[in-house]
Amino acid sequence: MAELLLIVRLGGERVALPAADVESVVEIESLTPVPGAAGHVAGLAALRSRVLTVIDCLASLDPSRRLPEDAAEAVMAVVDGHPYALLVEAVEDVVEASGERQPAAASLTGGWRRIGRATVEAEGDLLLLADVEALIAGPAREAA
Amino acid sequence: MDDLINDFIAETREMLEALSGEIVAWEAMPDDRARLDEIFRFVHTVKGNSGFFDLPRIRALSHAAEDALAAVRSGARSADARLVSAVLAIIDRLAELVEALETGEALASEDDSALIEALSDEGPAQAVEAEAVPSNQAARTSSRTIRLPVELLDRMMSGVSDLVLARNELARRIRATGDAEMIAAFDRVSATVADLRDGITRTRMQRIDNLFAPLPRMVRDISGQIGKQVALEIDGGDVEIDREMLEMIRDPLTHIVRNAIDHGIEKPAERRRAGKSESGLLRVCARQAGNQILLEITDDGRGIDGDKLVSRAIAAGLVTAERAERLSAAQKTALVFEPGLSTAAAVTDLSGRGVGMDVVRANVERIGGLVDVESRTGQGVVLTLRVPLTLTIIPALTVGADGQVYAIPRSAIEEIVRVKGGGVRVESVGGAAFATVRGRRLPLVHLRRSLGREPCADPSAQSLVLLRPAGADLYALAVDDIHDHEELVVKPAAPAVMAAGLYAGTTIADDGKPVLLLDPPGIAAKAGLSLHRASADAEAATSPAPAAAQGPAALLFRTLEGKTRLVPIAAVQRIEDVRPEAVQLSAGRLHVALGETLLPLEGCGCAVPDRPIRLLRLGDGHKEIAYGFADVVDILPLPAGLMPATEPGEVRGVVLVGDEQAELLDLHWLFARHGARSAPGAARPVCAIPSGDPFMDAILRPLVESAGYDVVASGAPGSEAASIVIASAEAGEAPAPEGARLVRIRAAAEGEDGSVHRYDREALLAALAGEGPPRRRRRRG
DSSP states (O other): OOOEEEEEEETTEEEEEEGGGOOEEEEOOOOBOOTTSOTTEEEEEEETTEEEEEEEHHHHHOTTOOOOTTOOEEEEEEETTEEEEEEOSEEEEEEEOSSOOEEOOTTOOHHHHHHEEEEEEETTEEEEEEOHHHHHHHHHHHHO | OHHHHHHHHHHHHHHHHHHHHHHHHHHHOTTOHHHHHHHHHHHHHHHHHHTTTTOHHHHHHHHHHHHHHHHHHTTSSOOOHHHHHHHHHHHHHHHHHHHHHHHOOOOSOOOOHHHHHHHSTTSOOSTTGGGGOOOOHHHHTTSOOOOOOHHHHHHHHHHHHHHHHHHHHHHHHHHHHTOHHHHHHHHHHHHHHHHHHHHHHHHTEEETHHHHTTHHHHHHHHHHHTTOOEEEEEEOTTOEEEHHHHHHHHHHHHHHHHHIIIIISOOHHHHHHTTSOSSEEEEEEEEEETTEEEEEEEEOSSOOOHHHHHHHHHHTTSSOHHHHHHOOHHHHHHGGGSTTOOOOSSOOSSSOSSOOHHHHHHHHHHTTOEEEEEEETTTEEEEEEEEESOSSEEEEEEEEETTEEEEEEGGGEEEEEESSSTTEEEEEETTEEEEEETTEEEEEEEHHHHTTOOOOSOGGGOEEEEEOOTTSOOEEEEESEEEEEEEEEOBOOOHHHHTTSSEEEEEEOTTSOEEEEEOHHHHHHHTTOOOSSSOHHHHHHHSOGGGTTOOSEEEEEEOTTSOEEEEEGGGEEEEEEEOGGGEEEETTEEEEEETTEEEEEESSTTSOOSSOEEEEEEEOSSOEEEEEESEEEEEEEOOSOOEEOSSOSSEEEEEEETTEEEEEEOHHHHHHHTTGGGOTTSOOOEEEEOTTOHIIIIIIHHHHHHTTOEEEETTSTTGGGOSEEEEEGGGOOOOOOTTOEEEEEESSSSOOTTEEETTOHHHHHHHHTTSOOHHHHHHHO
């Protein structure tokens, strides 16, 4: 069976996330900032009785950039028992991959190299398959 | 023990209930092998369990039944009706005995021999059955225990947690309506929810005994394996702790105990050499303090070799050699919590398997706990684990800072005071400093500053929360507003949030918004207050890049001359205000009188100040020096990159604080300067002077004393220990005792070579210091 992919828009590009890693798509209404945390931690948001740690994926990709204040579309994922909301520019669609994963090209630059796990083809386009955990970890851990 | 017996009763009763169907079925079909196995397993288990207790009747009965059934299983006997009824009679009797054990009543029938005899191949078969019937139904209902899967309790707990959240939300809305009747009705609901929560919390509590139970065996096995003798003392087993918490500290405790035996306690021969008893002592002690559990693991072994740790830390690149030199003994010991630093010279089977104290610390901190280590070389190590009583719901105070709400665990709060209120004084210069609350001076941390926010526009409207974080000293936290006391359901925060070092978890407030739970020890550590936690170096080694250059905390202050200087905060004992009258120029130096103590005063040049000044009381553990200054600027991590001063003096060098230069005080120089004079009790060299000479007694004596000698009169008791003997040149030759130097002093300005003029201060001091009067050398030459 072909892999299901969630297509999001990040840094102006269409990026795929493995649908298996995604719990749901959520809209973030208000954020509680976390002073002192790394730059890609946008804050906390409540979803029913759960507290989501909201990640600014653009900052995770490139520490010098931030998503606009009104960004609200997010992908929810649970890693190590902690629920996260990954803020992106837009959540597009769930599609079926039209082939197997291919190793990511060595020519990826900057943050893309860090978050890119593989490339995958869907709907005739070649997409970067991003790693949810790498997005959550952000730039800091990579440096250490 | 009672617990164990109750477990035994509960388990046996459960098995009996499950077995009742089997027994009936077995009776009908004695050849049914599966049934036979069930029943055999039952008597076997009962026999095994009863062996732990002093229950001879139960043991004898189950043993006999087991033997008979084993014979059937092996085919040596067939299961005839007679055997079946004999076994059933025994099972009934076992049920009675267990019941009697629970109710504490004696059994009518004291003799089991008939039952056991009935089992034998050729015994009377029929007589036994009737006897087993009477059973005490009333007693059976008296006290009951049930066994539940823990997952069910966990589910209930999380349900109650959500219920508390929903209640909080509802409470807020109902309060907003102002409907008194509604509020009253809801208060009842609220109280019920609180009761329910308490009850559920209690169902999850277990005696910490459960954690301690395997220790005696473990200690015996480990110590035997490596040829050590260890006595184990356990205390406080009746302390109750959340089941989940219990599981979380099981591994750390096991590890600590293994470590203590493996690395801490010495082999018998070594202990004997060190003058200790051959058998080491390991003490594990639990006690409850507020809503924390304290676990202390004490051994009387060799202690942790701080220097060895330091050299390993340097080798591993965790600290620089330069920084290592500045580590205090406690900081060195705390290095044991650094990843990859095991002090054992060789990796041993028992504890050196790559799982080190760093894992222990990580595990304990993950559940909101703390580990402290205290080591005394040659005397042992005390490890203290502090863990919260329960993970999930904690009473908290919500506060505001810069428009955002934060929660503080109420357990850490000692008091809340308003800045404007009476008895409170905040000395906030440049944003940092101290709060005096009813005469008690406390370090003050501004929450806004800790959070990296702008300072408050109107500090007088702020409130102070006095916090006593576990294992650290009291400090004041300035917040903008005090909101409310709330019961909060705390969830662990994601690693990315915990990395900030300021938070203990997250929660949802009444209005449904997420709230960060502040971590009082973390905030203190970040602000450079807490010296109890691992060193700042450790923080730097584990936290991501930006914090990498942090040194020990230092106090940035402005001197009376307006210079900016730094002093390591570890040396600052306290700060005091003094009036100029307390300062006097005496003996060529400024001294300040502080109550009963007279301290040398530095930092004021040689002028008695003309207005009140503030003092840093600096201490090196033995001596104290006062250092006058104008105001405190900040407390910050000591910046790296010291440019050393060209000449030794009060200032060791210059560092950059932000873009400003600050001079770092040279504490060594300062203390060395006052070194010799105020070290009471220290062994000082003795100088003998002639007695009965007013010059010697009144004028020379103080000078000699100030040079660091104890002065005795020549010929008096103790004078034979003198290393210097002073004699008057005019009095003729005086005998110098063996091993002492003779210094001869003359009254005339000019005189005999080899003697020193009594008012030639420099020559006198040089002679005392052993440099020898230059003139003597000239005479020799």
